[in-house]
Each structure stands twice: as structure tokens, then as C-alpha cells.
Amino acid sequence: MDASGHRIAFNDDAPGLGVDARVDVIFPKAGNYYVVVHDSKYSDQQRKFYRLKVGSFAYAEGIFPLGGQRGKSVDVTFLGGNLKEPVKVHVDASASPEKHSIPVNLPGPSPLGSLPFQFQVSDYPEVLAPDNGAVAELQPSTVVNGRIGKAGQIDRFKLMVAPGQQWLFDLQAASLGTSQLYGGLTVYDSQGKKLPAEDVSQGSDPRLAFKVPDKVQEVTLAVEDLRALGGPAFGYRLLAEQTHGDFSLKLLTPYVNVPANGTSQIEVQAERDAYDGPIQLSIPSLPDDLAVEGGNIPAVAVDYAGKTRRESHGYLTITAKPGAKPHAIQLSVWGQGGAPDHPLRRRAEGMGLMFAVNEDPILNLTGDFVPQRPVTAEWLGMELPAAVGKPAPAILQTPARNIRLVAGMSVPIEWKVLKQGPGIEPLKVDATLQYGEIRGLELGGAGEGTSKDAVGKDAGSIVLRSQPDSPLVKFDMLLIATIKNNGREETITAPALTIELVRGYSIALASERLELKGGGKVELAGTVQREPSFTAAVKIKVPDPPEKVACAPVEVPDGKSDFHIVCDAAPDAQAGLFEVHLVSSAVIPGRKDNREYSFPPLAAHLVVTGEKSSATVAGKR
DSSP states (O other), X not given: OBTTSOOOOOOSSXXXXXXXXXXXXXXXXXXXXXXXXXXXXXXXXXXXXXXXXOSOOOOOSEEESSEEETTOEEXXXXXXXXXXXXXXXXXXXOOOTTOSEEEEOOOSSSSOSSOOEEEEEESSOEEEOOSSSOOEEOOTTOEEEEEOOSTTOXXXXXXXXXXXXXXXXXXXXXXXXXXXXOEEEEEEETTSOBOOOEEOOOSSSOEEEXXXXXXXXXXXXXXXXXXXXXXXXXXXXXXXXXOSOEEXXXXXXXXXXXXTTOEEEEEEEEEEEBOOSOEEEXXXXXXXXXXXXXXXXXXXXXXXXSOOOSEEEEEEEEEEOTTOOOEEEEEOOEEEEEETTEEEEEEEEOOSOEEOOOOOOEEOTTSOEEOOOOEEOGXXXXXXXXXXXXXXXXXXXXXXXXXXXXXXXXXXXXXXXXXXXXXXXXXXXXXXXXXXXXXXXXEOOTTSSOGGGGTTOSEEEEEEEOOTTSOOOEEEEOEEEEEEETTEEEEEEOOOEEEEEEOSEEEEESOSEEEEETTOEEEEEEEEEEOTTOOOOEEEEOSOOOTTEEEOOEEEOTTOOEEEEEEEEOTTOOOEEEEXXXXXXXXXXXOTTOOEEEEEEEEEEEEEEOSSOGXXXXXXX
16 A cells, blocks of 8 residues: 555455465655555464565566476476566476475575475376377376467367276366466267266366266267466376275374373374275384274265265274373375275375364255365375374373274263373263264264263263164274363363164075975074174074075074074975075164164075986986
8 A cells, every 4th residue: 555545456366375375566756655464354363474575576477387297307487577588497396205295486586586396206207298280199197287378279089989988077277376277077978979977076177077978989078168268377297097995194283292291183084086995094114102993984874865875984093002202203104995805005195284264154055064174285295193192181091992883783982081180170071983884873862872971071071872773894983082281271182982883683504505306304403603792582584495495593592603594395396406595684782763684695606406307307406
């Protein structure tokens, strides 16, 4: 502003600076001028610091290309801003394997007035897209660096595919902070018909999961700006990969302070690309004075709406063993998943820096609250800084670390707060539970061990309930206590509890193939193996015996495991090989509905022989 308070320049989000601002001012005359700095929405934030640079220095608003192959040398052009002409810089893209970007800046004496751009680094071959508007051949697992150079431009790439293949098409632009492109990515067949693809990015740039339809041998990918804009700084990176399922991991915990003899938690988010199986988290090379628990991200199951989630969460806890001395360490978190013949091992990406943004509540179209995303800085390159500090004022203990919960039943989880000094007052105990990720789980109601019942107590229990259709998965749950330490509220965490949802029982046959002669009988012998908490009788029957064969149902009471189902064949029973099924049911203990629930059937094979020899028996199912 000038001396009269008239605004002569304003900026909120500057190109190349993300959510930061820059104004370029030519002062009309000598005199006093004022720089006014305020929060973009005049809101009250927890972190209110900033840095203000004032001076005459060169700056760019974009770069091209946006990235290069690790270990290669790349010519990078700085564009826009107050540069009289583009400036080309020779960049060495060498970087350690865990880094996905390196800083690049305009040449000049230090200190530079402008902030560096983050130049992306990949382990794939990298090429430049043609700038003549021609349709280019897209090679799989190769990064194409292109740009929408003018308004309304659409870049097209042809890719050879085969029916049934799974592909991921990844377009990066706005999310990198180095491009002004708000990219759109569309898949067409060779006749120009738009093909369905699911955007799994959950971010500002599209990432399409695509299954090749029948009879499709070639597709075209079209890249454009959603606002039909374009220019030198509208760069993008395009990658097409055939996939059998994959996932990536992101640390939602920026750092860990572990109290001596206490526990701290780490939250990890898995973003899935056509891989729905379990993921096991681990921290390799953990010092001997630290112990890790948890790390089970469950397999994704269909929810009540018939959908699967692309995101899932997992927890690790780190506990400092007795005698651990204060020290700092850099940790890394890895996740293991995939099939035995196609294992997947991925490193969790750290956020480098995180601070929350306070903002007025935002509601989505269904009226649900949409939380404001925190500001992060992955480019800082930090993974998981950790330190062992002073002892915690109290310790939260649970006697059991591994719990098997029968689907449809409940389990009490006991806890105890051990005070480590005077002035400690327990307030409440809560549990982390991703309700949307594991169908049918809930914490017990009033009077059943909720945090309301735990107010002011040193010990208690929380009841975890499941439903008969809860998926059979393994996951981790954390108990977190809020205490007052000499009048100041603090939280303490118990080591992670690993909970495995299981069936109440299983049945097994002594033999899955039995011979039954016409006019004779045979016994289907087996056992019922129950979980210790499952004390109900189990009913077993064969609902689909061959024609003129009858199998009597049995009931196996609690305390018994062996069963014998007798099957009788009429003299004129048809000969053949038949598949039959043992269907079992039981009333789940502790449920108020008192109804019988059926469990998955077990297959067996009956060979029915007639008067003729077995060599003439006709096979039949």
C-alpha cells in the first residue's frame, strides 16, 4: 500500500510458491510504502510465523521439464516471473533412493532471493513429449515430460494393450507445485470412444485405474487443462504402468517422541492401486532399547454400500524399554504385501513437516464435515525423526497384546493406568477404531466399558463388539488415556493391541473321499475345532446328497469335538462320483437375537458303487 492506504499490489497464491505469496512492484514515485501480511482467510492459526523478503532479485514461475531419471543429467529451463528470457540450467539428477525430488534454482551468487523448485526424480526412463501436436507412441513404464503450451491444446498418446490387462495411468502436474496445469486425463479406444477408468488419486492430479475391455487392443490417452488454459509453465509428467496390484504408504505422524519406559504411536496411510490384501508394517534396524508392536493393515473388504476403500490405515507403537537413555534417531517404516509369487515391499514416505490449518467447518454434499488437510512438506526429505526423552508421568498398560475375536461376539479389553509420580489424575480412556474400514465393529454402549465409564478411574475395560458378517481380518487398535499431570492435560498410549477376527469354529473331515455301496452305509467322520470363547453346540447336515442317498444330521454339543454323519444308500442308488457339502450352523454365544448363523460349507466326495464293478462307474458331479 502507498502512504494513503491505497492498495497498489496484491497476491495470495503465487505460481511456483504453492500457498505462499509474492508481489512484483514498480513504485510509481518516491515515498513511504507499507507491506501488509495477514492470513489468507483472516483465521486464527496455531502456527503464525512467516518470513518476508524485500529486495530486487530474479525469480521464475515455473520450470520445464518437471523431472528426470535418477543419476542422469538434465537441462532444465526456468520460465516466467521477471526473467527477461528463459534461463537454462544443467542439473545433475543424482539423489539417494529414498528421495523423490531435488531442489533446483536459478544460477547466481548466494544467498538467492528466490526459493528453489522441487525437480522430480524417478527410476524410470524419461522422455520428452513431441511439441508438434502429433499423436505419440506411449511406452510402458516410461515417464513422458510434456506441457500444454497454449490454450485449448490436447496432447494425445497411443498405447498398445490387451483385453483383461490392468493399467495405472498417472498424471502429475499441480500436485508437484512446479506446474500451473490443472490436468485432465481421458482414455479412448481406437475409434474415439471414451472408456471407463476410475480415478484413485484422491488429489489434485488424476491417477486412473483402468481394466482393458474385451476386443480392445489400443487406447489413446488425452492430456488437457481442465480450464482450457495453457502456456510455457503448464508442464506435466505422464506414466503408464501395467499392474497386478500395488500400494503406497504415507506417514501421517511427522515425528515421534518416545518417553522413557513409555509408548508413542505412528499412524500410516496405505493408498491402494488394485491391491486389496493385507499389509504388514515394520521398522527395520530398530535400536535394542526400543520395541515395536502392531503394524497390521487389514485386507480391504466390501462395506455395507458394496464399495471398497482405496485408503486404509495402520498403527505401530514404539516403546522405550526400561533403562533406555535419551537419544535421537532417524527411523524408516516399510510395508510388505502381495502374493507369494509377486511380493510387494514399499517404503513409507514421510511428510517432512506438518501443521494443522484452522478453518471454518466445510460440509460436503451429504452434509458431512470435511476436515481441513494439514500443510505438509515432503520435499524436506525427512522420514521419521524419533527421540527417546524423559519418562512419562504415567503408563497405560493392557494385559493382552494379541486377541482373537470371534465374528459376532464381543471382547472386553482391560486397561490400567500406572502413576509414575504425584499429581496424576486419570480423566478418560479412548480407543482408535477405523469404523469405516472394518465392517461391523463398534465399542460397547453405556455401561459396557466405554470411555464414559472410565472417567477418573485407574483401571477398567473397553468392550469391542463385532457382527457375524464382520470380515475375518487382522488389525491393530490403540488405547489412549487422557490424564491430568499437576493440572495440565496430557495423553499416554498403550502398546498396540493386535486383534484377529476369526470364525467361532471350523470343521474337518478325516477323509474327503468315501466309497458308498448301493444298499450300504458309510460314516462321514470329522471334528469340530472351536475357539475357546465359542461354547455353543454346532449342527451339521448334508443338504445335497445324491439321489436315493440319505444323510442324517448331527449336533455336536459344547465340550465335544468328534462327529459322525451316517449316509445310507438305497440298493438302486445311481452309481457315480458326487460332490456333497457339509453345512454347519450355530447360535453365537452372547448374542441377544438367539438365531442360528450358517457357516461356509465343507466339500466332500462320495463314490457310490452299484452292482457293477468300480471300473464302470460313471463320473458325475
